[in-house]
């Protein structure tokens with residue numbers, strides 16, 4: 001079990017109260033309310049540098065950013081596992097400094113490393129979490145069965161979890177974070193390293209949890225994941241929020257469409273194509289990136305005037321081997337904001353079975 005999760009459970013254990021009581025103590029409509037959050041580590045690293053953030057009850061909120069952006073640091077502060085250097089942090093209406101125990105009792109936290117015990121079966125893991133979180137004895141059977149069903153592990157309830165795939169372990173871990181029916185769940189990069197099919201399956205369960213009314217705060221480095229799941233997103237970079245809005249808002253802010261053009265003839269040809277696109281008068285607001293295949297041009301009029309650029313490239317003696325006009329993705333949003341494509345960890349190897 002990870003230290004973080006142990007800490008959350010230890011705190012919850014012995015101070016259990018049921019969900020109704022928790023909710024009664026949370027009159028506010030905001031699940032998370034952060035003002036001026038700063039976190040500087042002992043070695044001087046400024047991991048979070050002045051973050052303001054509000055997440056409403058019931059929202060599926062995404063915190064998106066590359067490795068080292070400050071996502072885990074922020075989530076640890078929200079879960080009261082780390083003290084902020086400065087700023088106000090309220091979670092479920094409770095103050096992180098004054099009422100950290102109440103926060104821990106009213107949240108679920110799924111850390112990056114799964115905290116399940118491989119020696120135990122799926123069912124035993126969930127039961128253990130019920131005990132740790134102080135779920136009343138008489139409710140444990142039903143709660144365990146309900147959660148195993150929710151995450152699609154009922155058919156392997158009596159199997160030891162050490163033999164589970166990465167995706168199954170993550171789903172079991174998600175179930176253990178929900179035993180006390182928290183109104184707010186923090187998921188810290190829950191799908192990192194999983195293959196696409198395992199990832200898709202987890203997405204389904206997260207959506208289900210959210211449909212039941214649970215607020216979800218998800219950190220991810222996967223743009224597609226954020227796009228698929230989140231109603232609202234904040235993009236964090238070097239400890240600061242650099243964009244905030246729905247995925248559609250953020251894509252609209254990129255401005256226009258994206259024209260991807262494949263150019264033959266090597267790096268010199270691609271760089272010449274980039275220069276021609278940058279000087280191309282018909283696109284007054286274009287941003288141009290040289291890619292591995294050619295160039296990528298984002299402009300208001302990319303759809304209407306894209307063919308004119310293809311002609312210009314051909315007239316300059318360049319060979320266009322393919323092209324495509326498309327709506328912007330979150331990857332383009334990231335590029336527009338940061339000037340760089342997001343580099344993420346590669347997906348893990350086949351653990352998508354089940």
Ligand SMILES: Nc1ncnc2c1ncn2[C@@H]1O[C@H](COP(=O)(O)OP(=O)(O)OP(=O)(O)O)[C@@H](O)[C@H]1O
Pocket residue numbers: 041042043045046047065066067068069070071072073074189221
């Ligand atoms: N305990 C620590 N002591 C010093 N610096 C730290 C510590 N933990 C994290 N950092 C640094 O703080 C910054 C933010 O790290 P953090 O783990 O919050 O980012 P992240 O966005 O969650 O990245 P990842 O996806 O890699 O988990 C990074 O520069 C990281 O190296």
